[in-house]
Amino acid sequence: MSIGFLRQALNALQQQSRSRTSHRVNQWFKWLSPGLSVKRWLLISVGGVFLASLGLAIWVKLTPIFWLLELLRSFLGVITNILPNYISGPLVLLCGLLLLLWGQTRTVGSITAAFKQQGETELIDVLLAHRRLYRGPKIVVIGGGTGLSTLLRGLKTYSANISAIVTVADDGGSSGRLRQEFGVLPPGDIRNCLAALADEEKLLTELFQYRFRAGDGLTGHSFGNLFLTAMSDITGDLERAVAASSKVLAVRGQVLPATLTDVRLWAELADGRRIEGESNIPKAGGKIVRIGCTPANPLALPAAIKAIKEADYIIIGPGSLYTSLIPNLLVPEIANAIAASKAPRIYVCNIMTQPGETEGYTVADHIKAIDAACGQRRLFDAVMVHKKSPSPQSLIRYAQQNSHPVFLDREDVSLLGRRVVLANVLYEDETGVIRHNPQKLAKVLLRWYSGAHHGK
Known part of the structure; x- marks a missing residue:
C-alpha cells in the first residue's frame, strides 16, 4: 500500500513539474510573438554591448583587450586539447545562450512581479492583450x-x-436636477458609458452608480453624476471633464458628448x-x-x-x-x-x-x-x-x-x-x-x- 502510494505521489509530482515547465516554456515563447517588438530590441541590445566593447577597446588602444584575447585564446586552446572543437564549441555556445536566457528571464521576472502585485495575470499576457486591443x-x-x-x-x-x-438631452432624475441647479450638461448617460469602458468595471460601476439614500440635497443623486459635475466645474466644460475622468478611471476608448x-x-x-x-x-x-x-x-x-x-x-x-x-x-x-x-x-x-x-x-x-x-x-x-x-x-x-x-x-x-x-x-x-x-x-x-x- 505504502509503495503504491509513493509511486502515485511521485507520478503526480512529475506531472505537476512537467505542467509547470511546459507553462513556463510557453510563456517564454510568447515573448517571441510577432508585433511585440521584443526580438528587435533584444538584438539592438546585443549590438549595443558589442559596439560599447569595441569603443572601449579603441579608447584604451586595444592593449588590455589584446592581453584579454590572448588569455581567452590560451583558455580555449586548453579546452580544445581536452575536448574536440566539434564538442567544446557547441557546449560553450549553449552555456552562453543559457546565461543570456537566464539573465533575460530574471529581468522579465522582476518586472512581472512588480506588475502582478495587483493581479495574477502574467505580464506577457497583459502585453499581448494590450497589443491586440489597440490594433x-x-x-x-x-x-x-x-x-x-x-x-x-x-x-x-x-x-x-x-x-x-x-x-446630452436627458432632463430627468439626478441629471435633470444637476442640469437645473448647476447649469451643466446632463452627465447620466456619459457616466454609464465611462463605467462600462473602465478596466476595473465591477468596482467602478458600483461606485459610479451608487445613489445617496440620505442627506440634505444628496438623496437620489448618483456619485458618478456628482463627480462629473465637479470635474466640469474644475476643467471648464463637459468634454474636458470626461477626458480627465477617463484618465483617472483607465477607460478603454473615449466617451464624447x-x-x-x-x-x-x-x-x-x-x-x-x-x-x-x-x-x-x-x-x-x-x-x-x-x-x-x-x-x-x-x-x-x-x-x-x-x-x-x-x-x-x-x-x-x-x-x-x-x-x-x-x-x-x-x-x-x-x-x-x-x-x-x-x-x-x-x-x-x-x-x-x-x-x-x-x-x-x-x-x-x-x-x-x-x-x-x-x-x-x-x-x-x-x-x-x-x-x-x-x-x-x-x-x-x-x-x-x-x-x-x-x-x-x-x-x-x-x-x-x-x-x-x-x-x-x-x-x-x-x-x-x-x-x-x-x-x-x-x-x-x-x-x-x-x-x-x-x-x-
Whole structure:
C-alpha cells in the first residue's frame, strides 16, 4: 500500500513539474510573438554591448583587450586539447545562450512581479492583450441610456479604439436636477458609458452608480453624476471633464458628448400636442409623429465628427428610439458625417417596444423613424434583430406594461434597402428584465463587421 502510494505521489509530482515547465516554456515563447517588438530590441541590445566593447577597446588602444584575447585564446586552446572543437564549441555556445536566457528571464521576472502585485495575470499576457486591443478596429457607437453601456461592455473586449457618442438631452432624475441647479450638461448617460469602458468595471460601476439614500440635497443623486459635475466645474466644460475622468478611471476608448449645446427635446404627437422635455415625452402616452430640439441644429463636438470620419465601423443603438438614439442625429453634422462614411454601418434594433415611444412599432417602423429624423437619408446598411422570442414569464411581465417583442417585417425592411442580421443576443435576469447580452451582441456585431469589411 505504502509503495503504491509513493509511486502515485511521485507520478503526480512529475506531472505537476512537467505542467509547470511546459507553462513556463510557453510563456517564454510568447515573448517571441510577432508585433511585440521584443526580438528587435533584444538584438539592438546585443549590438549595443558589442559596439560599447569595441569603443572601449579603441579608447584604451586595444592593449588590455589584446592581453584579454590572448588569455581567452590560451583558455580555449586548453579546452580544445581536452575536448574536440566539434564538442567544446557547441557546449560553450549553449552555456552562453543559457546565461543570456537566464539573465533575460530574471529581468522579465522582476518586472512581472512588480506588475502582478495587483493581479495574477502574467505580464506577457497583459502585453499581448494590450497589443491586440489597440490594433482592433476603430468603432464608433452612437446612442445613450442603458443600451449603449450594455453594448460597450461587450465591445471593449475586442478593441480599445472605441468612441461612444452620447446624447446630452436627458432632463430627468439626478441629471435633470444637476442640469437645473448647476447649469451643466446632463452627465447620466456619459457616466454609464465611462463605467462600462473602465478596466476595473465591477468596482467602478458600483461606485459610479451608487445613489445617496440620505442627506440634505444628496438623496437620489448618483456619485458618478456628482463627480462629473465637479470635474466640469474644475476643467471648464463637459468634454474636458470626461477626458480627465477617463484618465483617472483607465477607460478603454473615449466617451464624447454629441454636442456641448444645452439642447431640449420636443415631440409633436398625433393628437396635436407638443411635449417639451426628454423625460416628459414617454409619459405623454401618445404616438410621436415628429421630434426635434431647441435650439435647432446644434453644433457637434469636433472630436465626435473626427471619430466618425476615421471610423472603421459605425454602430447605432441599441437604446430608446426617440430619447436616446435620434437626439444624436438631430445634430446635423453628426448625421452628415455618418451618411458620408464609407465604413460598414449597422443599427441594433431594440428587442421590445417601449411604452410612450414605440408602442406597436415593427423593425421597419424603427428604421423609418430614424430615416425621417435625418431627412430620409440612409445612415446604415443593415439592421440587427434578435431571433428568438423571450420566455413566457417575461412576455407576461412586459405585456402588463403594454410592451411587446418588436416584430420583424422582413419584406418592408428589404423595401427600405436594409439587410437583416438575425442573432440570439437576449439576456433575461431573474426578475424577467430583458436586455441584450453584452458578449453575444459584441461577438455578432464583430463577426458581421469582419464579413462586411472583407467583402468590400
